Amino acid sequence: DQQVKQNSPSLSVQEGRISILNCDYTNSMFDYFLWYKKYPAEGPTFLISISSIKDKNEDGRFTVFLNKSAKHLSLHIVPSQPGDSAVYFCAASRSFGNEKLTFGTGTRLTIIP
Amino acid sequence: GAGVSQSPRYKVAKRGQDVALRCDPISGHVSLFWYQQALGQGPEFLTYFQNEAQLDKSGLPSDRFFAERPEGSVSTLKIQRTQQEDSAVYLCASSPAGSGTQYFGPGTRLLVL
Numbered sequence: 527d528q529q530v531k532q533n534s535p536s537l538s539v540q541e542g543r544i545s546i547l548n549c550d551y552t553n554s555m556f557d558y559f560l561w562y563k564k565y566p567a568e569g570p571t572f573l574i575s576i577s578s579i580k581d582k583n584e585d586g587r588f589t590v591f592l593n594k595s596a597k598h599l600s601l602h603i604v605p606s607q608p609g610d611s612a613v614y615f616c617a618a619s620r621s622f623g624n625e626k627l628t629f630g631t632g633t634r635l636t637i638i639p
Numbered sequence: 640g641a642g643v644s645q646s647p648r649y650k651v652a653k654r655g656q657d658v659a660l661r662c663d664p665i666s667g668h669v670s671l672f673w674y675q676q677a678l679g680q681g682p683e684f685l686t687y688f689q690n691e692a693q694l695d696k697s698g699l700p701s702d703r704f705f706a707e708r709p710e711g712s713v714s715t716l717k718i719q720r721t722q723q724e725d726s727a728v729y730l731c732a733s734s735p736a737g738s739g740t741q742y743f744g745p746g747t748r749l750l751v752l
Contacts, residue, residue, distance in 0.1 A: 631680055
């Protein structure tokens with residue numbers, strides 16, 4: 527039972543345009559969500575997070591949107607840069623603080639120069 | 640500052656051999672997590688420590704897997720009598736008290752032949 531789903535295994539975006547990565551979840555107990563970026567042979571790097579009490583969180587070029595009623599979140603990257611090419615994982619936990627993360631299967635983002 | 644470190648980075652084991660994987664968390668981080676990542680998948684939770692106490696081991700796939708964190712800092716994940724299906728990347732993450740964000744190490748890639 528995949529509780530966190532990333533239905534797009536890959537995405538290609540032109541440099542300078544907006545990249546939108548999507549994530550759906552099924553467990554209504556999840557209330558804290560994170561995005562991680564992963565380069566080959568490295569561990570996941572934390573990008574941005576959002577608590578269920580918010581519907582948007584922004585950090586520089588990265589914005590995460592949360593739609594609780596739809597159990598959907600998205601990561602927007604604008605403008606996209608070549609260094610953004612990586613695998614992006616969506617993760618969720620049941621509470622803020624010291625809870626295991628449940629990950630999606632990842633989306634490989636390729637930025638085309 | 641120093642991030643989470645893991646050793647060895649790569650390990651090749653013969654089926655039936657025991658292996659020990661080490662994790663050095665970020666100094667002062669109370670929580671430590673182990674995850675297993677199979678090829679093409681997201682990380683999956685194995686076990687969680689708060690200081691030296693193992694609070695959740697529900698993700699350990701069999702009794703061949705054992706983890707410890709005796710002094711509340713360094714942790715070791717031990718796999719006894721390795722099987723081919725144990726081949727994966729083993730990721731360690733740490734988190735400060737009261738934080739929902741986990742910081743990952745580079746992982747140990749285990750290949751069981």
